[in-house]
Amino acid sequence: MKKTLLLCLLFTSFLDAQVIYETVPSLNFGEPRQVKIQLPRNYESNKNKDYPVIVVLDADYLFEPVAGNVDYYSYWEDMPQAIVVGIMQPDRMADSQYDETNFLPVGQGKLFFDFIGNELFPWLSKKYRLAPFNLIIGHDATAGFANYFLMKNPPLFNAYVSLSPDLAPQMSERLTDNLQRTDNKIFYYQATGSQDITPLRDATLALNTSLENIENTNIKYYFDDFEEATHYTLVGRGIPSALEQIFSIYRPITKKEFEDQVLNAESPYAYLIEKYEIIENLFGMNDRIRINDFIAIAAALEKKSDWEGFEDLGKLARKEYPETVLGSYYLGKSYEGKGDTKKAMRTYESALVLKSAGDIDKDVLMARAQRIKDDFGY
Incomplete structure (x- = not known):
């Protein structure tokens, strides 16, 4: 009954928000990319207000649960209102492509990486009022891919939600080293489940062991291991948990x-x-x-x-x-x-x-x- 009520509230909340379908020009790809954008409630009437950006990879199935949770949590002031941008990915594996030698983005993966930083965000900044806080969320392959943005200094994103990540070789070591040394304020959340795909679960648990031992006050690290959650059901539990923890300082005094x-x-x-x-x-x-x-x-x-x-x-x-x-x-x-x-x-x-x-x-x-x-x- 409680789950049904929450789903109804999220669905009703999602309907109240403004969702726009847009086409983003791309010289990288030589053709436009499709995005879905949810604007905060009263966006048009709050002309002087800027909003954080939440980029959703795998928007074909992740956009609605993320957008619904963002609208719901922000309605109760448990997180700031935010602009949710979902990138449609007809070929998510090609978008996540990396080189088999150095394990860095290559081919369409490199084009997709450059598209987000060099084309999507400049396009967004011209059309919408953006605050200087960006979050990215992905699932398995796209969660692993999102980590490449941490390799840049300063990183494009301030917060990362990694749901059962499929990590490229050497990514665990690179990520741990980067987070250990960074001077940037970073929020990093990852999740797995007891019924997750075994290789992904094992890699996520191993990465958790490394990240939870990082001694860097600039890093806020969060981890969930959901009981009885599969590779797919952990997503529904991980999204609200990530938002609640990352934005905990924002909520009213409890x-x-x-x-x-x-x-x-x-x-x-x-x-x-x-x-x-x-x-x-x-x-x-x-x-x-x-x-x-x-x-x-x-x-x-x-x-x-x-x-x-x-x-x-x-x-x-x-x-x-x-x-x-x-x-x-x-x-x-x-x-x-x-x-x-x-x-x-x-x-x-x-x-x-x-x-x-x-x-x-x-x-x-x-x-x-x-x-x-x-x-x-x-």
């Missing part, structure tokens, strides 16, 4: 994050600022701080009686949400905590014409102002 990190932070306000600085630095997105995150930080500040932090939070809320009561509410609480009750009362009263923010509305502010009047006789 109960676990609040208890384990926010409450233990020396300054909850500084924690909030750092969280959004990381999001901007990693994903190239300068998103407005969520109201729920303001509320979480305020709860931590109250537990710590950090009234200076409340003042900083109030000033930030006024900047982020000037149309709402949020900033005045936090500033008022700061002044109350510091003992300046008259200033707190006036701050509450000054915001009564503003809009609500979550459960914080003018009635809450009026009640706090009235309580101060009753207590101090103002």
